[in-house]
Amino acid sequence: MTTPPSRHGADGSSEPVQELVQRASHQLTELVRAEMRLAQAELKEKGKRYGKGGGLFGGAGLTGFLTLQALVITAICALAVPLPAWSAALIVTAVLGLITAALALIGKKEVTRGGPPAPRQTVESVKSDVAEIKESARR
DSSP: OOOOOEEEOTTSOEEEHHHHHHHHHHHHHHHHHHHHHHHHHHHHHHHHHHHHHHHHHHHHHHHHHHHHHHHHHHHHHHHTTTSOHHHHHHHHHHHHHHHHHHHHHHHHHHHHHHOOOOOHHHHHHHHHHHHHHHHHHHO
C-alpha cells in the first residue's frame, strides 16, 4: 500500500495534500460566508438609514410644498396691487418655472456624480482577502 503524497507544514509535521486541500476549501467557504454576512449587515444598516432619511425628506417636502403655495399666493397678491391679477400670476408662474428647471438640472448632476450605493467596507475586505490568498498561494 502506498502512502498519499504529503507536505511538511510550518511546524515540520506531515499532512496529506488531500487534507490541506480540504482544509483550504473549508476555510475559503467560511471566508465567503463571512463576507456575505458582512455585506448583508452593511446593506441592512444602510437600508434603515436610507428609509428613515427618505421619510424625513418626504415630510420636509410636503411641508415645504405647502409653504411654497402660501408664498406664491402672497407674491401674486402683492403684484396684483399695481398690475392686473392675471399678469401677476403669470409673472410668478414664470419665475417658479425657471427655479424648477435650475433645481432639476442641478439635481440630475448631483445624482450622476453620486454613483451607486455599494457596500464599500465589504468590497475592501474582499479585495484584502483576495490579495492575501494570492500571496499565500505564491508561497
